[in-house]
Amino acid sequence: MRSGHGGGCVTPAADVKTLVINERDVSARADQTILEAAREIGVWIPTLCHLDGLGDVGACRMCLVEIKGSHRLQPACATRVEEGMTVTTHSERLEKYRRMTLELLFAERNHVCAVCVANGACELQALAQLHGLDHVQFPYRFPALSVDASHERFSKDHNRCILCTRCVRVCSEVEGARTWDVMGRGGDSQVITDLNQPWGTSETCTSCGKCVQVCPTGALFEKSKVGTLFPKSPEFLTYLSLMRDGRR
Numbered sequence: 001m002r003s004g005h006g007g008g009c010v011t012p013a014a015d016v017k018t019l020v021i022n023e024r025d026v027s028a029r030a031d032q033t034i035l036e037a038a039r040e041i042g043v044w045i046p047t048l049c050h051l052d053g054l055g056d057v058g059a060c061r062m063c064l065v066e067i068k069g070s071h072r073l074q075p076a077c078a079t080r081v082e083e084g085m086t087v088t089t090h091s092e093r094l095e096k097y098r099r100m101t102l103e104l105l106f107a108e109r110n111h112v113c114a115v116c117v118a119n120g121a122c123e124l125q126a127l128a129q130l131h132g133l134d135h136v137q138f139p140y141r142f143p144a145l146s147v148d149a150s151h152e153r154f155s156k157d158h159n160r161c162i163l164c165t166r167c168v169r170v171c172s173e174v175e176g177a178r179t180w181d182v183m184g185r186g187g188d189s190q191v192i193t194d195l196n197q198p199w200g201t202s203e204t205c206t207s208c209g210k211c212v213q214v215c216p217t218g219a220l221f222e223k224s225k226v227g228t229l230f231p232k233s234p235e236f237l238t239y240l241s242l243m244r245d246g247r248r
Contacts, residue, residue, distance in 0.1 A: 035076040049164035053237025118218030150200030161219035167211035
């Protein structure tokens, strides 16, 4: 083991973990998650709350994977690779849980795709189509939720929110405004601006629109821009991350 001038004392070899993903031998950096390691070898795992460039919270549970020796399913986005780990990313059990997660999301709020501004450009809708979701086995809650159109450029529709907290994280981690937060508990939680005041009266919002771009559904949207005609572009986060790391 060799120490550098900056006090580092870890050799490149020590930073590498070897594991098995879907019966394939894989090498990954010790600081990588299972999701990152899987994507590097071309294995796709569904996600909703995860977005490259943002910190992970493992909230949506769509990326659950099986790890040999553990009875509990683990979120791939928030679980670091470990030496000797054996991971399964797709199985009948996982597909069952992912479909159930989607059904619960649709049952929890008022996701009526036909009249949603994100119809055709919604990540939740796309995953539902991918999993063949044509009905929901759980009773719909039909909560009476509001729409906030007080901002000059943007609107917030709580009916479409899946509480992924992408808006909260991008506002805090990237923009640094900390305008967004979560109020309440469980299914009654809501994303709020400042101290739960109308978005248009927020004194901290910079109107940058980053929260709108990363929202996976029609919960946050730009006024007069609808669905596939004006799709969102969350890819800007990856670009910002690369620029900050000096890789471009």
